Amino acid sequence: MELLDAAFSLLKDIIEACKDVNIAIMLGGFSQKEGMERKDMMSKNVPIYKEQASALEKHAASDCKVLVVANPVNTNALILKEFAHSIPKKNITCLTRLDHNRALSQIAERIKVYVIDVKNVIIWGNHSSTQYPDANHATVTTTNGERPVKELVTDNHWLKNEFINTVQQCGVAIIKAQKASSALSAASATCMSDWVLGTPKGTWVSMGVYSDGSYGIPKDIIYSFPVKCEKGKWSIVKGLKIDEFSRAKMDATAKDLIDKKEVAHSCLN
Known part of the structure; x- marks a missing residue:
């Protein structure tokens, strides 16, 4: 109604939301406020993402790629997947690239190199304080070639401590500083x-x-993995060595996601 009332000279037609879209970036959701846990957002976000899923199910292109940005991203993406049945499950993802970028920048700052010289950090699991930023497989390009971090x-x-904690708490620190969630850094990370x-x-x-069960992670959750992309498709990087410390961290964030999945499902009843 407001679009019509504004009488925009360039507005020629208004079509249904999501009609034939090939890429959907899901920004909408109940925003996290200072002092609010992600679990507190679920009762508000689950109905939102059930409705968003319905719109995509009815109107989006069959090959639509979906990136969920609104928190709690993993659980919102899972709810969307469960109600947008016609969209392939591999086409529904959530944003952990922001955490990935934060990990890259922390390492670059520590070593005093350009961030472009650092690659192959990993964010395992949930976009929350239980995520596991992993530098075990990361490398740095130096004048003497590529060297492990x-x-x-x-x-x-x-x-094993400050690096992990800093990346885990970056979002909280930004909310504390500006009384709202990340904006510019999140927008940059959303680039697909x-x-x-x-x-x-x-x-x-x-x-x-x-x-898909890779690295012993339970199926039926949306979990952050290292992935390679080619021709519009992603695949999980296989065969990385997982030490005992990493195993415990990866399992802990998986348990967090399973718990949140149960809470989210209870909100549907």
Whole structure:
């Protein structure tokens, strides 16, 4: 009604939302406020994403790629997947690229290199304080070639504590500073060029995707894995060595997602 009332000279027609869309970036949701846990948002967001799923189910293109940005992203994406049955489950993802970028920048700052020289960090699990930022497989391009981050950051205590905690709490720190969630950094991370055009050779990114059981992660949850993209499709990077420390962190964030899934399902009743 307001679009019509504004009498925009360039407005020629108004069509149904989501009609024939090939890419849907889901920004809408009940926003997180300072002091609010993601669980507190579920009772408000579950109905929203059930309705969004219905719109995509009815009107979106059959090959529609969906990226959920509104928190809690993993659970919102799971609810959307469960109610948008015609959209392939591999086409519904959630944003953990922001956490991936934060991890890259923390390492670059620590080593005093350009962030473009750092690659292949991993964000495992949930976009929450239980996520596991993993630098075990990350490398840095130097004048002497590519070197593992663990060779350049000799302080193992920093990698297992301060680095992880800083990345986990970046979102909270930004909310505390500006009384609202990330804006510019989240917008930058939302760029879907890697998914659509492919990841550069030898690199991967972190994406929240439907678990197929890789790395012992339970199926039927949306979980952040390292993925490579090619020709508009993603695939989980296989065969990475997982040490005992990482295993515990990965399982803990999976349990968090399973608990949130149960809470979300209770909101549907």
